[in-house]
Every structure is written in C-alpha cells, then in structure tokens.
Amino acid sequence: MRVRVLEFLAACAIVVGLGILAAVVMPGSGHIERSLAVGKDMRQVYDVLSNFRRFPEYSVLTSNDRQIKYTYSGKTYGPGAEVAWTSSDPKVGTGSLTIDSATPDFNKVDSTAKSAKIVWDVENGWKGYNKTFTFDLERQGSRNQLTNVTWAYDVKYGWNLVNRFANLYIHGDPDSFIEYGLNNLQNVLASVPNVDYKDLIPYIRQTEQTPVLLVPASIQRKDGIEGLADTVNKAVAQIQATAKKLGVNVTGPRILFTTNYGDTTYTFDVAMPIDSSALNVNGQTQQLTAPTPPALDANAPAEAGTAEAPATAETLKPGDHDNLGRLVVDGNVRATLAFGGAALEGVWNGTAAGVPQTRDMLKAYALTHGYKFDDVVNRSYDILAKPEVKDAQGNITSYAEFDVYLPLGNAPDQTPEQAAGIKQPTLEVEGPAESGSAPAPAGTAPAPAASP
Numbered sequence: 001m002r003v004r005v006l007e008f009l010a011a012c013a014i015v016v017g018l019g020i021l022a023a024v025v026m027p028g029s030g031h032i033e034r035s036l037a038v039g040k041d042m043r044q045v046y047d048v049l050s051n052f053r054r055f056p057e058y059s060v061l062t063s064n065d066r067q068i069k070y071t072y073s074g075k076t077y078g079p080g081a082e083v084a085w086t087s088s089d090p091k092v093g094t095g096s097l098t099i100d101s102a103t104p105d106f107n108k109v110d111s112t113a114k115s116a117k118i119v120w121d122v123e124n125g126w127k128g129y130n131k132t133f134t135f136d137l138e139r140q141g142s143r144n145q146l147t148n149v150t151w152a153y154d155v156k157y158g159w160n161l162v163n164r165f166a167n168l169y170i171h172g173d174p175d176s177f178i179e180y181g182l183n184n185l186q187n188v189l190a191s192v193p194n195v196d197y198k199d200l201i202p203y204i205r206q207t208e209q210t211p212v213l214l215v216p217a218s219i220q221r222k223d224g225i226e227g228l229a230d231t232v233n234k235a236v237a238q239i240q241a242t243a244k245k246l247g248v249n250v251t252g253p254r255i256l257f258t259t260n261y262g263d264t265t266y267t268f269d270v271a272m273p274i275d276s277s278a279l280n281v282n283g284q285t286q287q288l289t290a291p292t293p294p295a296l297d298a299n300a301p302a303e304a305g306t307a308e309a310p311a312t313a314e315t316l317k318p319g320d321h322d323n324l325g326r327l328v329v330d331g332n333v334r335a336t337l338a339f340g341g342a343a344l345e346g347v348w349n350g351t352a353a354g355v356p357q358t359r360d361m362l363k364a365y366a367l368t369h370g371y372k373f374d375d376v377v378n379r380s381y382d383i384l385a386k387p388e389v390k391d392a393q394g395n396i397t398s399y400a401e402f403d404v405y406l407p408l409g410n411a412p413d414q415t416p417e418q419a420a421g422i423k424q425p426t427l428e429v430e431g432p433a434e435s436g437s438a439p440a441p442a443g444t445a446p447a448p449a450a451s452p
Contacts, residue, residue, distance in 0.1 A: 030128065032175055033152035036182050040189045042116060042137050042147045043109045043198050044368050048189060049118045049135050050102050051076060052083035053370020058184035060177050065089040076412040077369065077419075078102055095124030100132065106416055110198050114139050126174060128155035133178075149185070151178045192368055197361040201417045201424045202346045204408070209340040211288050212255065213239045214271035215332050221266050225352045228266070232256070235270035242333045246281075248274045255338070257381045261356055271338060271381075281329055282319035290337045292325040293377045341378075342411040344371060347424045348382075348402045355382050355402050362406040369415070371408050378407035401426075 038045060048054055056062045056070055065087045074082040084096035100119040109116055115138045122131035132154050140146040153174045215235040219227045236254050243250050250272045257269040277288045316328045326334040344366055348358040359380050366373050381404075388400035 029157060030155045031152065032178065033150055034175075034178050034182055035148060035150040036186060037140055037146050037148045038186050038189055039145065040147055040192065040194070041145070041196060041198075042113070042139050043106075043196075044192055044364070045137055045147045045149060045189065046102070046106065046109050046116050046118070047365075047368035048185070048192075049137075050078050050099065050106065051081055051370055052097065052099075054188055054368075055083055055097070058181050058188050060180035061085055061087070061092050063180065065092045068092060074098070077416045078106065093125045095122070097122060097133070105420075107420065107422065111144070114144075122153075126155070128157050130154075130156040149182065151182050153178060193360055193364045195357075195360045195364040197365050200346050200358070200361045200365060201422055202344050202362060202365055202415050203418050203424060204411050204413065204415055205343050205345045205405070207339040207341060207343050207405075207407075209290065209337045210273050211275075211277040212271040212273050212336060212338045213242055213250075213329065214257070214269045214326075214334050214336065214338075215239060216267075216269050216334070218265055218267040221262075221264055228352055232270050236272065238331075238333060239270070239272045242330045243272070243274055245330065246274075246279055248276045248279070251275050253384045253387075255381055255383050256355075257338075257379045258359065258375075259379060261359075269334075273338075274335075277337065279327065279329065279335055281327065281335075282317075284319060286319070286327050286335075288327060288335055288337050289325055290340065292323075338381075339407075342408045343405040344373075344408055344411070344415070346404045347385075348404055349399045349425055350402075351388070351396075351400065352402070355404055358382075358402070358404045359406070362404060366406060366408065372410050373406055373408050375406065378409075380404070380406045 052070075052072060053076075056068075061068055068085055068087045068089075071084050071086075072082065073084070074080045079099050079101055082096060082098040084094070085092070086094045098121045100121045102116070102118045104113060104116060115136065117137070118135040120133040120135075122133055124131075134150075134152045134154065136150040136152070138148045138150075140148050155174075215238055217231050217235050219231050232254060240250060252273040255271040255273070257271060259267040259269065261267075279286050279288065316322060318328055318330055320328045322328060322334065324336075326336040329335050344362050346358045346362050346365075348354045359382070362380070363373070363375070365371075383403045383405070384400065385403045386398075386401040388396055389398035391397050
C-alpha cells in the first residue's frame, strides 16, 4: 500500500512538473490579429475608432446581451475617451475600454498621411495584464480610396503560470471579439456617405428658439444657383412685406431650411427671423410654437414645406395652423419658432453651389463621431451670414459666407476641432479668377459643380 501511495505521489509530482515545465516554456505574451479592407477614406475610419459613441453598434457584446448597459466617461474623442459596460450575462460581464493613443493627430490625417494607429486599453475578465487592442490603418487602392484595417489584440502573462495557459484560448473570446467587431465595423462605415470632410472645421453651437416668418418654395435643380437666387429673393420680399404689415421687424439674414434635396427638385423653406413671438393675425393674438414633426403616415395630406406640393392659399386661411403646427399668416407666409438646441455648424465661403456639399460633409462627420441627428424632424439649414459683393460688370469681388447647420439630438460641448482651438475659415481671399465661379479658400470644402 505504501509503495502505491508513493507511486501515486510520484506520478502527481511528474504531472505537476510537466505542467510547470509546459507553462514555463509557453510564451509570456499573446498576440492575434485580423485584417479587412473597407471602401472608406482613412479619415472616416480613424474618426469612428477615435470615439466610442458607435461602439455598441459593432461590438459583439451587444449581440451577446441586448440588455447591456454602456456608460461613457473621460473625453468624447481621442486619447482619454472611455466606455464601460455592465451585464448580467456572465459571458459578457463587466469591463471597459480606454483610448490610449491615436497617431497622427486627427488634423494630420489628410491625403498625405498613408497610415495611422489607434490603441485601446482593455480591462475585462480575460487573463493577463497590459491588454490592448491596436488598430493599424493603411491606405490602399489606386486612388487611396480603400483603407486596410488591422485589428490586433496583445496581452502580457508574465510568470503567472495559470495566465500563460490562457494563451491556449486566445483564439476564443478575444478572437471572436475582433472578428465580429471588424465585420460589423464595416457595416457601420457603410452608413457614412463617401464624402471627404478633412477640410471641414465644424463647431457645435447651442442655438436658441427664434421666431421666424417663412415661405415654402421649390426649384428645379437644372435652374442652378440663378434660379435659386431668384426664388429666394421673391420669398424674402414677400416675408419683408408681411413683416411690415404685422408691425414686426426682421432681425437677421435669410435662412434656408432644406426639406428635400432631390435629383431633380430642391424643396426648401425661405425664412427670416423677427423680433416678436406673438403675432396679431386675423384679429387674434397668436403665440408662436415650434413646428411638430411631419406625419409619417403615407396617407396623410402633404403640407407646405414637405417634399410634396405645398398647400395652396385656399386650403388654409390666416390664423389657421398647418399640419406642422405653423401659423398661417398671409397667403403663403407661415410663422413658427425655429432652432433651439445643439447644432453642428460648418462654414462655406463661396457661392450657394457649395452649400449642399457642406451639408453632406456635416452629416458624414456627425455619423463618424456618433452625433445623432434626424433631418426629417429637425431639418438642416443654412444662413447667409455675409452676401457676396459684385462689381459693376457683375464679377464677384467678395465671397459670400454661408453658415450651414445640422441640428443634433445629442452632442458633446465641443468638436475635436473646437477643443484643439482650430479656427473656422473666414473671408480673407480675393475674388474668383472667373466670373461667377467661387474656388474654395484655404480651409474650406472644395468647390462642387455649380448646381444648388
């Protein structure tokens, strides 16, 4: 019996010794990586991975537990941004990710930058320490229109023999985390328009509700910026005449609320701010309110300012409210409260032809930074901050400045550009080389085709 016990103990010692020996010879660190080429500019990929606002959309954690709770802390963008999660599902558990570094700086990720790297620190239940996710981005394609994304996981085990055995399972949860995330990251990026916004310098502005008079309008896009200017000027004259009749003052430049920028038709509202939120219409004093969201019912009647034909003057009389809750003032003129809340602002210096492209840039920027917006409920708009100036021959001697806004449903206090102190473009250039054209000054978007 004693011999058998000794044999058993010896066998155990041999097994333990072999286990220790196996652990000792195992690597003290682990590394896995997966790569995928996506059809997006590197700056867009860089921005999505430099914040965590869209992380829940491509993370396997959300797939494993739809009830998972995410909390955000630290900075909203770049090194110091953090997301933490809690879940009752033991497979998901609790953990956090923190952006450790992002190189080069976001404002250096331009056409001259061929690669970029972003590192996330990982804190969760996986074995080991100094755990990181590293994203290596590299431009690809004949026109650098693709970005190769390599997502890697690195971990240190040190001399913890139990942790070293965990390296056998690095192709389990860590690998599935990366593979699932990489495939769904591609889906998130697919929702972003292919717009180059590297020259855009957007700011987040807090806007106040403002009473406005407006006129619904539309043009055929083939009419160009001349047709747009003619329609806007007529609407402005109508608004000014109505304001005089009401005994109120116009207090600012014209505003264009975009309803539908279609392939053939551009539908919009021309508005101007006034100095009173209470108007006497048809013998009654009416307090202006914010418009209500448009009806989503396909059978609902079309209202003025929607993508369908505007309501005629015969269907509504002064003092009525249209289906958007706007006060009918006189003929085709409406009154409502506009603005209110955060909006992403971009500045375009040039002709009105550059406004649609600036608007698209703001939408793409908002999507990569995780800013929520709904431009059906809260339409984008542009304000003519400074009109263009022409000489006697009709040549542009000074550019117009358009402040373009995208209302946001949630937003941080500042964009990365604001936080970095990068200034928005100003009108400090001479007139264009050719009559009627408006090449972009430094720091603005490139000039698009001359259609509104």
